[in-house]
Amino acid sequence: MKFADRLAQAVRQSGSVTCVGLDPRRDQLPAGIRDGIRQDSPDQWAAAYTQFCTEIIDVAAGRVACVKPQAAFFEQLGPAGTIALGEVIAYANRRGLIVITDGKRNDIGSTATAYADAYLGAGNASAWGSDSLTVSPYLGEDSLQPFVDVCDQRDAGIFVLVKTSNPGGGLLQDRQTDGQTVYQRVAELIAQMNAERRGDSGYGPVGAVVGATYPEQLAQMRAAMPTSWILVPGFGAQGGAADDVKHAFDDAGLGAVVNSSRHIIFAHRRPEFADKFGDAKWQDAVSAAIDEMNQALSFGSL
Numbered sequence: 001m002k003f004a005d006r007l008a009q010a011v012r013q014s015g016s017v018t019c020v021g022l023d024p025r026r027d028q029l030p031a032g033i034r035d036g037i038r039q040d041s042p043d044q045w046a047a048a049y050t051q052f053c054t055e056i057i058d059v060a061a062g063r064v065a066c067v068k069p070q071a072a073f074f075e076q077l078g079p080a081g082t083i084a085l086g087e088v089i090a091y092a093n094r095r096g097l098i099v100i101t102d103g104k105r106n107d108i109g110s111t112a113t114a115y116a117d118a119y120l121g122a123g124n125a126s127a128w129g130s131d132s133l134t135v136s137p138y139l140g141e142d143s144l145q146p147f148v149d150v151c152d153q154r155d156a157g158i159f160v161l162v163k164t165s166n167p168g169g170g171l172l173q174d175r176q177t178d179g180q181t182v183y184q185r186v187a188e189l190i191a192q193m194n195a196e197r198r199g200d201s202g203y204g205p206v207g208a209v210v211g212a213t214y215p216e217q218l219a220q221m222r223a224a225m226p227t228s229w230i231l232v233p234g235f236g237a238q239g240g241a242a243d244d245v246k247h248a249f250d251d252a253g254l255g256a257v258v259n260s261s262r263h264i265i266f267a268h269r270r271p272e273f274a275d276k277f278g279d280a281k282w283q284d285a286v287s288a289a290i291d292e293m294n295q296a297l298s299f300g301s302l
């Protein structure tokens with residue numbers, strides 16, 4: 001089944017548009033996982049990351065549509081971390097969750113082909129086995145095309161950075177050129193690349209990233225890219241709330257997944273959960289945070 005249709009199925013089956021961001025950080029791991037690890041042992045930290053993320057996946061499976069492992073935190077550990085990333089992707093795959101690997105990759109076309117080949121394709125279809133990958137558009141259309149070609153071959157997907165959630169993104173993305181902003185131009189390109197590729201769900205493999213921190217632009221981008229799944233980061237820890245993301249969805253409640261990383265995976269550290277759960281019951285805190293987010297995003301259409 002095509003990526004966009006698999007994502008639609010995952011949203012429908014779980015009844016959730018939540019994406020759990022897997023962004024492990026050494027100093028915030030629950031005590032039971034962190035204690036006793038040698039500071040200078042990437043191998044031990046990598047094993048801790050695998051344990052932490054697979055336990056989160058166990059809590060999330062069947063209750064959310066997807067997970068988004070953030071490659072940066074795994075790469076921070078060096079080679080051992082990248083092996084952990086591979087294990088986490090494979091485990092999420094086995095537990096039936098759609099995987100969006102957050103690598104924000106891209107390069108000239110011939111190198112982009114290698115990135116696409118490496119990441120795109122679930123299970124054994126690629127080396128990393130990811131359903132989808134975040135991708136930067138700033139090398140232009142010829143850099144995106146290899147990703148789109150591999151999406152076509154392996155029923156995978158990409159999420160192209162359009163309007164990022166960070167405060168400084170506007171420096172380049174909001175710049176006017178030929179009567180439109182740069183991010184509007186990127187959206188136009190995505191809509192065009194996706195036009196011929198719609199699956200049964202009405203969506204295609206070329207998705208977009210638009211931050212929850214820019215609600216007005218998010219609503220505009222929904223209209224500008226009617227066949228693209230939108231990955232919406234910036235919910236929770238960065239300040240985005242349900243009201244900010246409600247216009248990202250189509251009438252059937254599809255078309256967008258909303259990511260939250262810190263607020264879910266480190267929920268045991270949030271003041272409102274710390275007393276009730278704390279480090280000892282961190283998995284229960286994750287579960288409560290997933291419930292809370294699913295509830296906040298249940299606009300009634302799914």
Ligand SMILES: O=C(O)c1cc(=O)[nH]c(=O)n1[C@@H]1O[C@H](COP(=O)(O)O)[C@@H](O)[C@H]1O
Nearest residue numbers: 070134164165211233234237238260261262
């Ligand atoms: O591509 C992304 O996921 C992304 C794009 C963006 O514009 N903003 C953004 O925060 N992200 C990622 O989404 C996650 C947000 O984490 P939290 O702020 O902890 O929920 C991080 O992994 C970011 O790298």
